[in-house]
Amino acid sequence: MTAVVAEVELRRGEFRLDVRVEVGAGEVLAVLGPNGSGKSTLLDVLAGLVRPDRGSVRVGDRVLVGRGVDVPAHRRDVGLLAQQALLFPHLDVLANVAFGPRARGVRRAEAERIARHWLSEVDAVEFAGRKPAALSGGQAQRIALARALAAEPRLLLLDEPFAALDVDVAPALRGLVRRVLSSGKQLATVLVTHDPLDALVLSDRVVVLADGRIVEQGPTKQVLSRPRTAFTARIAGIDLVSGVAAADGLAIEDGAVIHGMRTDDVADGDAAVAVFQPSAVTVHVDQPHGSARNVFPAVVAALEPHGAVVRLRAAAAPDGPAWVAGIAADLTPAAVADLELDLGERVYLAVKATEVAVYSVAARP
Numbered sequence: 001m002t003a004v005v006a007e008v009e010l011r012r013g014e015f016r017l018d019v020r021v022e023v024g025a026g027e028v029l030a031v032l033g034p035n036g037s038g039k040s041t042l043l044d045v046l047a048g049l050v051r052p053d054r055g056s057v058r059v060g061d062r063v064l065v066g067r068g069v070d071v072p073a074h075r076r077d078v079g080l081l082a083q084q085a086l087l088f089p090h091l092d093v094l095a096n097v098a099f100g101p102r103a104r105g106v107r108r109a110e111a112e113r114i115a116r117h118w119l120s121e122v123d124a125v126e127f128a129g130r131k132p133a134a135l136s137g138g139q140a141q142r143i144a145l146a147r148a149l150a151a152e153p154r155l156l157l158l159d160e161p162f163a164a165l166d167v168d169v170a171p172a173l174r175g176l177v178r179r180v181l182s183s184g185k186q187l188a189t190v191l192v193t194h195d196p197l198d199a200l201v202l203s204d205r206v207v208v209l210a211d212g213r214i215v216e217q218g219p220t221k222q223v224l225s226r227p228r229t230a231f232t233a234r235i236a237g238i239d240l241v242s243g244v245a246a247a248d249g250l251a252i253e254d255g256a257v258i259h260g261m262r263t264d265d266v267a268d269g270d271a272a273v274a275v276f277q278p279s280a281v282t283v284h285v286d287q288p289h290g291s292a293r294n295v296f297p298a299v300v301a302a303l304e305p306h307g308a309v310v311r312l313r314a315a316a317a318p319d320g321p322a323w324v325a326g327i328a329a330d331l332t333p334a335a336v337a338d339l340e341l342d343l344g345e346r347v348y349l350a351v352k353a354t355e356v357a358v359y360s361v362a363a364r365p
């Protein structure tokens with residue numbers, strides 16, 4: 001069942017948002033996109049903080065925005081979990097969580113029972129009597145989630161909910177949010193995030209925005225493992241090059257071909273992308289003459305720790321192809337030391353054709 005349908009057209013200065021999104025009951029939709037692509041603006045429209053120039057927002061059979069209708073934010077039954085917990089500092093945790101039910105007119109004892117239920121759902125009953133100032137960031141976010149859910153929203157908005165937390169706290173909270181959301185069969189959730197892990201762990205589907213429009217959408221795993229835009233590939237940690245499908249791979253603007261394995265749905269001449277993992281790219285100081293059919297000169301633009309490996313970001317070499325810029329290669333720290341790699345150094349990147357997948361970027365059905 002579709003719980004939420006939003007059709008939004010809106011101008012903010014030069015920026016124009018023009019999207020249609022649907023979220024099912026019990027479904028989590030992730031909204032990804034580069035800075036300034038309109039993610040927060042979309043969330044603001046759903047929350048009732050910004051009115052679209054044209055369009056409508058419907059939750060279930062209730063119209064929140066439409067012809068002559070504009071339900072104010074506090075009457076929307078929309079919950080929000082933002083980067084900061086934004087708890088009422090003068091109320092203790094129990095009263096913070098009971099606030100939503102109380103505001104709906106529920107009697108104090110019943111509101112406190114509801115609050116205790118949600119505190120238990122987020123493993124935070126022990127904090128009931130504390131003031132927000134005595135909570136850590138991760139604890140406060142759990143209380144904020146309980147507070148949002150205690151108000152029984154039909155639509156829950158998550159706006160970068162883990163971005164302000166320490167990296168060692170975020171995984172546990174991500175797991176907790178997943179558990180709590182999966183028990184809400186009627187709840188529709190929209191998650192705005194920069195983190196592909198958030199999307200992978202929490203969402204069923206994603207839409208990717210660029211310049212206020214949807215450029216990609218589909219089931220999360222499918223979109224992140226078969227990205228069709230450079231942005232999605234980058235956040236998914238995958239290398240992606242655009243071009244046109246050719247006999248044995250992908251033909252690129254400058255006439256070069258990246259050799260790869262074509263998928264079934266690609267025909268010669270289709271707009272297509274070549275996708276490969278940074279771990280499949282090998283780095284050489286001298287031009288290699290091995291089995292890799294794809295070898296291209298590049299310059300080392302950055303070397304960053306990435307879990308147990310070092311991720312090299314390439315820039316184009318003066319005599320090499322331009323599309324190499326931004327390609328990532330994962331190396332062991334030992335390999336970086338062996339190759340004596342430095343920023344600005346000229347290298348050769350190689351990737352075997354068997355490691356390169358070529359996909360059509362024709363619109364998905």
Ligand SMILES: Nc1ncnc2c1ncn2[C@@H]1O[C@H](COP(=O)(O)OP(=O)(O)OP(=O)(O)O)[C@@H](O)[C@H]1O
Nearest residue numbers: 012013015033034035036037038039040041042209
């Ligand atoms: N109050 C405002 N008035 C005018 N323009 C705005 C306002 N808020 C945002 N914008 C513009 O709208 C566009 C979309 O911004 P928005 O914050 O929705 O993007 P975003 O995808 O959420 O970005 P980020 O990832 O940086 O949070 C930007 O060009 C921004 O400058």
